[in-house]
Amino acid sequence: MQRIITRNAAAVQGNWQKQLAQAVSNPAQLLMQLGLEPEHFQKDIQARKLFPMRVPQAFIDRMQTGDANDPLLRQVLPAAHEFIEQAGFTSDPLGEHQSAVPGLLHKYRSRVLLILKGGCAVNCRYCFRRHFPYQDNQPGQDWSEAIAYIAARPEIDEVILSGGDPLMANDRHLAKLFAQLATLPQLQRVRIHTRLPVVIPARVTEELVDLLGSFAKPVVMVTHINHPNEIDEAFSQAMFKLKQAGVQLLNQGVLLRDVNDNADTLCALSNRLFEVGILPYYLFMLDRVAGASHFEVAQEQAIALIKQLYRRLPGYLVPRLSREEAGKSSKTPIDLQM
Ligand code: SF4
Numbered sequence: 001m002q003r004i005i006t007r008n009a010a011a012v013q014g015n016w017q018k019q020l021a022q023a024v025s026n027p028a029q030l031l032m033q034l035g036l037e038p039e040h041f042q043k044d045i046q047a048r049k050l051f052p053m054r055v056p057q058a059f060i061d062r063m064q065t066g067d068a069n070d071p072l073l074r075q076v077l078p079a080a081h082e083f084i085e086q087a088g089f090t091s092d093p094l095g096e097h098q099s100a101v102p103g104l105l106h107k108y109r110s111r112v113l114l115i116l117k118g119g120c121a122v123n124c125r126y127c128f129r130r131h132f133p134y135q136d137n138q139p140g141q142d143w144s145e146a147i148a149y150i151a152a153r154p155e156i157d158e159v160i161l162s163g164g165d166p167l168m169a170n171d172r173h174l175a176k177l178f179a180q181l182a183t184l185p186q187l188q189r190v191r192i193h194t195r196l197p198v199v200i201p202a203r204v205t206e207e208l209v210d211l212l213g214s215f216a217k218p219v220v221m222v223t224h225i226n227h228p229n230e231i232d233e234a235f236s237q238a239m240f241k242l243k244q245a246g247v248q249l250l251n252q253g254v255l256l257r258d259v260n261d262n263a264d265t266l267c268a269l270s271n272r273l274f275e276v277g278i279l280p281y282y283l284f285m286l287d288r289v290a291g292a293s294h295f296e297v298a299q300e301q302a303i304a305l306i307k308q309l310y311r312r313l314p315g316y317l318v319p320r321l322s323r324e325e326a327g328k329s330s331k332t333p334i335d336l337q338m
Helices: 009-013 016-021 027-033 038-049 071-076 144-151 171-181 206-214 233-244 263-275 299-312
Strands: 104-108 111-117 158-163 189-194 219-224 248-254 279-284 320-323
Touching (some): 027 038, 111 144, 171 206, 206 219, 206 233, 263 279, 299 320
Parallel strands (some): 111 158, 158 189, 219 248
């Protein structure tokens, strides 16, 4: 039987930074919490050397006790498969490791990515940036070089805050950055790509809601959710506050083998997202990053799944199946007629 725990009062009010500091990094501890025997996972646990494990308690609380195949656990637990070297899977699948100026990536003509923080609240095993050299791309607290770069290029009208997870920056830091962004006359909108409110809903503080809601230009938040079980009551309430403040909410997910690669789960995800005020935006094919080949879903299967979604859902709840390719000027939509 599915066990989905809604947040308790303590977690709701808890300080998000404290929850972050107390994130579980020991796979054996995580397994024991879920009633699983760590000795059965010895080879898997060794994969933490390739990419550390990190998962906040509020996310663990949504996993099912005793289920080694829980779709949320699978996204965060190191796996022996990560040692498999698969042809075509590289450390830099999107050709991102060279940045224009420290902390800034200029991949698309009208948009730039600002890398605010090198870390995330959760380490997703399939992450395309699991080998990203964050230490060489830290802008620190001073945005002047990045802001000057944007100011000199009027064609850049959207700034995307990324990471790691940009909401790892505290509210004071974010307020300083937004004050600098406000000086850019060409700016049409700011977009925030984040998974932090999903794994720690308490990250949506009153200060953050006020900051985003009062910015002079529209703010879009793109959450990263792959499975309906990731959406609990605490997250729902956090999204409600952002929505009330005028933040546009979208979701992008990744199609992951044995996590969400079936039509029932994807339909449930779209419906659940809509219930909490978020529109499904993208469903990405896996980026072919070294260590994540066991998550890959074949393109033919992905297309068949999307076709099923079109039969079962209104069009606005079907995410765009796409992939990101190094050097391309935009995401590449997958042709559903293939
Ligand atoms: S939250 Fe996003 S950037 Fe961070 S580890 Fe997960 S997939 Fe990667």
